[in-house]
Amino acid sequence: MLQSVDSSVRARILEQALGLFAERGVSGTSLSSIAQAAGISKPTLVYHFGSKEGLRSAVLNQVMEHWQAEVPRLMVAAASGGPRLDSLLNAFFEYFQSDRNRARVLVREMLDRPVEMRTLLAQHLQPWTRLMTEAIRLGQGSGLLRPQADPESYTVLVICSALSLVAVGPDASALISPEPTLADQRVELVRIARTALLNPPQQES
Amino acid sequence: MLQSVDSSVRARILEQALGLFAERGVSGTSLSSIAQAAGISKPTLVYHFGSKEGLRSAVLNQVMEHWQAEVPRLMVAAASGGPRLDSLLNAFFEYFQSDRNRARVLVREMLDRPVEMRTLLAQHLQPWTRLMTEAIRLGQGSGLLRPQADPESYTVLVICSALSLVAVGPDASALISPEPTLADQRVELVRIARTALLNPPQQES
């Protein structure tokens, strides 16, 4: 009713927009429905973000920015203990599972705006994935990792699988009876990723 | 100009709708834009499909129906040569890579209508996936396959990964430099799926 502190309204809009964009997509979500969910009027929403396009990119940036901050932290932590694939993958899941809407807007955005998304992914994440592929090549050189693995394809595949698992996995599980839970699938993905990368005999990496 | 044979118009509408739904989503696509792409008027489109909702489900059914016909054929072929995971996976890729829009509308539909999509997936594909999980359990019993694999999660994961790879993989590849092609990623997914399932020493399955 009277919380007109600018940043709190902005945050509330972003939060509601994330949820509605994830559920219905950007074009399936009207500005008035977002305004209503945030408890403000539509012109107020436009005042804060300029346009629907401005709101879309603000929501997307918010999701991506976390990675810009988190990824370096993870890489440092992982490097100190050797190339710990599991912990990287688990951190990935931790972030996206804590709010599945993040994964869903990313997948939607890749479908809606592939060209723009390519640029964004390259800018934000290539420095990180490069470390990953370098680590894999190192491991292959030392005989720890399977030489058949293609470092680039492997990395894209694991990230892409993890993202889509969080985004649509719980519904894709209807493919099967009895349905595996998202937690089951997460454990299995980590197992698959490890098994397909490490040379036998397997050891904790 | 004068091809008023009913079925050809219907087919043309379905084809254009598949493309536009895949690119922009259902809610991002107007009936008039589909009508224009198909070379007819909007009321004609509505006459053929009743409503936008009718068109949506017709497009979706068309994609799913192929599987209803193809899957049994594949399973029989695969069974005659033992559980040949690779050939199943390759047939999957063959279908979706021949028109990536099929994969994209399926992923969009899972995001837009998770509940309805769960029902559809269960009806069309559970008989098939059940054969898959049974074959895996058999292979585990005979020592051919890794006992650690969870048949249900493994199956969902492989299908989900393959689908999203076709749908967004070529753009997700911007995560990496140099970018792997979709073909590279497909080969690597097959390798990962095989390696994570077969007990070493590996043999053609």
Add this chain to the structure above:
DNA sequence: CCTACCGATCGGTAGG
């Protein structure tokens, strides 16, 4: 941050 309002486009119908 709001009320009042705008032109454009939406999905769909009437009628033929």
Add this chain to the structure above:
DNA sequence: CCTACCGATCGGTAGG
């Protein structure tokens, strides 16, 4: 299979 048309809702603006 078309032209002509409808009410509703869209994103966004004026003005305060």
